[in-house]
Amino acid sequence: MTTAAEGAPIAVDPAQADRIDPRKLGVFAMMTLGMFMAILDIQIVAASLPQIQAGLAASADQISWIQTSYLIAEVMMIPISGYLSRALSTRIMFTASAAGFTLSSFACGLSPNMETLIVLRAVQGFIGGAMIPLVFSTSITAFPRSRAAQLSAGMGLIVTMAPTIGPTLGGAISEHLSWHWLFFVNVIPGALIAAVVWIYADFDKPKFELLRKFDATGFVMLAVSLGLTQFILEEGPGDDWFDSRTISTMAIIAIVAGAAFFLRMRGRENPLVDFSVFKNSNFTAGSMVAFSTGVALFGLVYLLPLYLARIRGLNSLQIGETLLVTGAAMFLAAPAAAMLSRRYDPRAVSAAGLILLGFSTREFALVTSQWGYWELFWPQVGRGAGLMLTMAPLNVIALGTLESAKVPNASGLYNLSRNLGGAFGLATINTILNDRTVYHTRMLADNFDISRAVVSERIASFTAYFSSMGLPDPNTAALRALSNIARREAAVLAYSDVFQLLTLACLMTAPLLIIATPPKAGAQPGGH
Structure with a gap:
């Protein structure tokens, strides 16, 4: 018996189409934890390089390669992670990445010398480099697109939170345990993540024939x-x-x-990296903004601890406690970022985040040698909220309008843009910081006139102090102390210059979002 409704399209309940499978969400949460572990690992190791150097009797040139080898290897894996995930499936690829990262972490902790550690760090970076882009692509392909803003807010929180708490955790581990535990700390969570993803993940099917077509x-x-x-x-x-x-x-x-x-x-029929995704204006805009956001994100993560250590003389734990304000602000801003991204045009939300980030960075440009926790408090609140408002909708803008089959490849390129932006930003910051410190030192030296009353009074004060301390040549000690103050102030002025440049980078990036189009509302099925 037939009815009038026979052959008609089946109506889909909007609430059902918008529903997230709890099992998939649980597996995705574990994958996100793996991404957090990978990002955090870079920061906790960076915060404890002196302890590793002392433990392995390494030279200053060698110690920098602990991070360099990791980053070089990681950047090689990120763009091909999409191809490999299509060939092996997300389940196999992520499990292999998490398990390989865990095993290489354990091996790093057992390293008998610096040469071995450098090689193992490269292995760790290469194998673990796939976790981050796989999480980003899964958030788009495995869940309704209407939920992408909420998932993106969680990922943005992790991407920005890990660098914030890294110095604190790294300092605590180095102080209370040993440098070996910087790597051993990954073993238990890494093994758990790999096991859960292997047993429960079911997002897509492998296409093993792509392995035979791999372009070596x-x-x-x-x-x-x-x-x-x-x-x-x-x-x-x-x-x-x-x-x-x-x-x-x-x-x-x-x-x-x-x-x-x-x-x-x-x-090529199956390119290792498909550059055709750049024909999508949203992806192009999102990648460019990700590059600039990488400059601001990694630049501030680098500059603030450097200032607190070199100018204020704080240790790793004290620096971490100061910078936790940014993490708390991001945590509190995450729900608002998700809600705003879903309710309003994501481009407007991301642009507002960049503007807030720019103006809060401008507050850092007023820094003096006496700034501490409370002077940095509100600029950090603005920084944390700005980063969250920028990152949460940006992932949706960049990846949310692409076909599901193109998302894994695009995710690799998108994350590569952010990483290269961070590397470019740090390189530029170091160059400008060095050059401007030399410039300000020279300017202060040119104005150092012993005949000026304020200078002579300061020298006399220092001389009297060092004389009371019983130093054999208090006048020379006074001049040396005044010279150290001048160098410190020159460095502070250089920090201010860099903060102003980061402000411009944030404010000039916001207009790039104009070339994007707002992602269409409504749930869209994921899958490959």
Whole structure:
């Protein structure tokens, strides 16, 4: 018996279409924890490099390679993670990444010398590099698109929170345990994450035939280009950039390898990296903003601890306690960011976040050598809220209008943009910080006139103090103390200059969102 309704489209309950499978959400939460672990690992190790250097009797040149080797290897994996996840499935790829990261972390903690640790850090960075882009792509493909803003807010919280609490955790581990535990701390959560994802994840199906089509030659080109680029950005500030023949040669090789890789990918049936996603204006805008946001995010994460350590003389724990304000602000702003991103145009929300981030960074430009917790409090609140308002809708803007099949590849490129932005930002910041410190030192020295009353009074005060301390040459000690103050103030002025440049970067980035279109409302099914 037939009815009038037979053959008609089946009505879908909007509430049902908007529903998130609790099992999928639980697995996704574990994947997100893995992403947090990977980002946090970089920060806690960076905060404890002196302890590792002392423990392994390493030189200053060697110790920097603990981070450099990790970052170079990670940047090689990120763009190909989409191809590998389509070949192996999200379940297999993420499990392999989490398990490999965990095992290499354990091996790092057992390293008998610096050479072994550097190699193992490269292994850890390469294998673990897939976790972050896989989480981003899963948030879009495995859940209704209407829920993307909420999931994005959670991911944005983790991406920005991990660098904030990293110095605190790293300092605590180094102080109360040993440097080995900087790596051992990953073992139990890493094993749990890998087990849960392996047993319960079911987001997509593998396409093993893609493994046979893996472009090894193209990967070598990509690895050379990105690896050398990361190396140049890490080492360039200390080697006077292109005044160094090594840096200049590497830059040429990186450009040639990158151009060759791009040309090789054009027209291929299954390219290792599909650059056609840049035809989507939202993805292009989102990637450009991600690059600039990486400059601001990693730049501030780098500058504030540096200021507190070098100018204020705080230890890792004290620095972490001061910077927790940013983490608390992000945590409190996350629900509002998710709600605003879902209710209003994500472009407007992200632009508002960039403007708030810019003006809060402008407050940092007023810094003096006496700033402490309370002077940094409100600028940090603005920074945390601004970052959250920027990051939560940005993921939706960049990835939310792409076909599900294109999202894994796009996620790799999107995360690569943010990482390269951070690397470029840190390299630029270090260069400007050094140059402006020298400039301000010279300017202060030019105005150092012993005949001025204020200068002579300060020298007399220092001389009297050092004389009371019984020093054999109190006058020389007084001049040296005054010189140290001048160098400190020159450094503070240089920090102020960099904060002003970061302010401009944030404010100039917001208009880039104009080229994007607002993602369509409504739930859209995920899947590959």
